[in-house]
Amino acid sequence: MRKVSFTLLVLLGVGAISGCGKAKKGGKTPGTPAVSPTLAATPTPTASGSPAASASPVASAPPVVAIDPCPGKTGKQCVDLGLDSENGTGGLRKDLAKAVTLFRAGCERKHLIGCAYLGDMLLDGRGATRNDSEAMRVYTQACDGKVAIGCLGVGLLYDRGQGVDRDEAQIVKYYGLACGAGSQRGCVYFADKQRDGKGTPKDVAAANAVYEAACKLKEGLGCIGLGMQLEAGAGVPKDEKRAVALYQQACDLKEAKGCGYWADMLEVGSGTAKDLVKAAELNDRACTAGYHASCAALGNLLTRGEGGVSKDLARALEVSELACEHKQGRGCHVRGWIKELAEGPGGKSLFEAVLWFEKGCALDYYESCWAAGDLYWQGVSPVSQDTPKAKRFLDKACTGNKHQKACDLLAKIP
Numbered sequence: 220m221r222k223v224s225f226t227l228l229v230l231l232g233v234g235a236i237s238g239c240g241k242a243k244k245g246g247k248t249p250g251t252p253a254v255s256p257t258l259a260a261t262p263t264p265t266a267s268g269s270p271a272a273s274a275s276p277v278a279s280a281p282p283v284v285a286i287d288p289c290p291g292k293t294g295k296q297c298v299d300l301g302l303d304s305e306n307g308t309g310g311l312r313k314d315l316a317k318a319v320t321l322f323r324a325g326c327e328r329k330h331l332i333g334c335a336y337l338g339d340m341l342l343d344g345r346g347a348t349r350n351d352s353e354a355m356r357v358y359t360q361a362c363d364g365k366v367a368i369g370c371l372g373v374g375l376l377y378d379r380g381q382g383v384d385r386d387e388a389q390i391v392k393y394y395g396l397a398c399g400a401g402s403q404r405g406c407v408y409f410a411d412k413q414r415d416g417k418g419t420p421k422d423v424a425a426a427n428a429v430y431e432a433a434c435k436l437k438e439g440l441g442c443i444g445l446g447m448q449l450e451a452g453a454g455v456p457k458d459e460k461r462a463v464a465l466y467q468q469a470c471d472l473k474e475a476k477g478c479g480y481w482a483d484m485l486e487v488g489s490g491t492a493k494d495l496v497k498a499a500e501l502n503d504r505a506c507t508a509g510y511h512a513s514c515a516a517l518g519n520l521l522t523r524g525e526g527g528v529s530k531d532l533a534r535a536l537e538v539s540e541l542a543c544e545h546k547q548g549r550g551c552h553v554r555g556w557i558k559e560l561a562e563g564p565g566g567k568s569l570f571e572a573v574l575w576f577e578k579g580c581a582l583d584y585y586e587s588c589w590a591a592g593d594l595y596w597q598g599v600s601p602v603s604q605d606t607p608k609a610k611r612f613l614d615k616a617c618t619g620n621k622h623q624k625a626c627d628l629l630a631k632i633p
Contacts, residue, residue: 288320294330297321301336305346315346326357335361335368342372342381351382362393367402370394374408387418403438410444414453423454434465439474442466446480450490459490470501475508482516495526506538515542515550522557532557543575548584551575555590569594570601580612588616589625596628606632 289297300311301321307313319340325333334357340346341354355376361369374393377386391412397405410429413422427448433441446465449458463484469477482501485494499520505513518539524530536557542550555575558568573594579587592612598604610632616625 288317288324294325294328294333297328298325298330298333298336301325301333305336305340315340317346319346326360331361331364331366331369334358334364335366335372338369338372342375351376355382362396362400365400367397367400367405370397370400371402371405371408374405378408387412391418403433403436404440407433407438407440407444410441414444414448423448427454434468437472439469439472439477442469442472443474443477443480446477450484459484461490463490470504473508475505475510475513478502478505478508479510479513479516482513486516486520493526495520495528499528506541511542511545511547511550514538514545515547515553518542518550518553522553522560543578546582548579548582548587551579551582552584552587552590555579555587559590559594569599573602577612580615583619585616585620585622585625588612588619589622592616592625593628596632 289300292300298321300309301318301324303309303311304314304321305318319337322333322337322340326337338354338358338361341350341357343349355373358369358372358376362373363369370393374390374397376382377389377393379385383389391409394405394409394412398409406429410426410433412418413420413429414426415421427445430441430444430448434445435441442465446462446469447453448455449465450462451457463481466477466481466484470481471477478501482498482505484490485492485498485501487493499517502513502517502520506517515538518535520528521531521535521538536554539550539553539557543554544550552575555572555578558575559572560567573591576587576591576594580591589612592609594602595605595612596609610629613625613629613632616622617629
């Protein structure tokens with residue numbers, strides 16, 4: 220991502236990358252010195268041994284005392300209990316709200332990995348209302364203590380522009396710090412910036428070296444990064460067969476995106492034999508795991524029902540709409556395609572179809588721009604013929620992606 224010499228030295232050295240960054244928390248955390256919990260003040264006894272009476276004849280409300288969620292325990296012990304509450308392990312039931320309070324207690328006791336885990340929960344809105352500003356505060360606290368996940372969290376907030384203005388210099392800085400502190404994922408995000416020349420001088424060779432190092436240390440995103448470069452022949456000789464193997468490796472490492480990229484290669488037969496059944500299976504797995512581009516791909520395969528894949532329009536509608544809701548233009552397109560083909564619940568509806576195509580086009584899925592433009596040019600009821608609209612959508616498809624059909628039709632419209 221960014222060209223920072225110390226990071227590359229870390230990466231290319233022996234055993235350079237050891238942490239997992241934002242990988243799922245599961246194990247216990249390293250120990251820290253015990254910190255005594257805060258105790259509530261007790262009333263001062265009188266000479267007779269009884270608590271002193273109030274000077275006021277009116278009884279006052281008792282003071283509000285914060286309840287310690289893990290009394291008598293160290294910061295490490297609080298965080299370990301938080302992990303058990305988050306994951307439903309160690310004999311505890313899964314309770315995300317309790318996990319948040321326990322991570323907070325660990326953070327307050329200066330066990331800084333607890334601050335990073337608290338940031339994760341606040342960033343994702345799990346167990347607590349999403350709070351970007353507090354996530355930034357606790358991530359920064361953790362990063363200042365050289366906790367890799369904390370630095371990665373700060374970088375992500377800057378990268379997404381959540382709670383702060385997007386800032387490439389800060390993104391590069393904190394991904395570099397995360398990488399230097401041992402986060403493999405931070406190294407990959409850093410390499411992305413190096414590859415694209417954003418916030419740091421472009422250095423494709425260095426980025427590819429980082430991807431390869433991270434992949435060897437079982438960071439799935441590193442395998443995907445190197446696979447993409449091999450598929451495109453970017454800074455390395457083009458090798459689709461090896462790219463497929465790397466995507467498969469990422470998928471085996473439970474990186475949903477890797478399963479989706481592997482499925483894409485199987486769908487078209489690049490670097491491997493074409494296998495639509497396996498592609499559908501992998502897309503289903505990736506979609507279920509939250510990689511929404513695969514939801515759109517699965518919807519497409521289920522709508523076509525080819526190559527041994529059973530047609531399932533109900534499921535196709537479900538996953539394509541899910542993809543569209545998560546800003547995947549192809550999902551919107553598949554949803555519109557089903558309505559245009561007169562298939563699925565409710566039958567044919569060109570009016571619905573063109574609305575879905577418009578959504579897809581707005582998300583820069585150019586096939587949807589072509590489809591919307593074509594329908595507006597044809598003016599098939601109930602879609603009214605609208606030349607300005609047709610030209611606008613066709614022009615976007617033609618100029619944005621050199622869509623040949625859109626360019627040809629646009630040239631014919633006066």
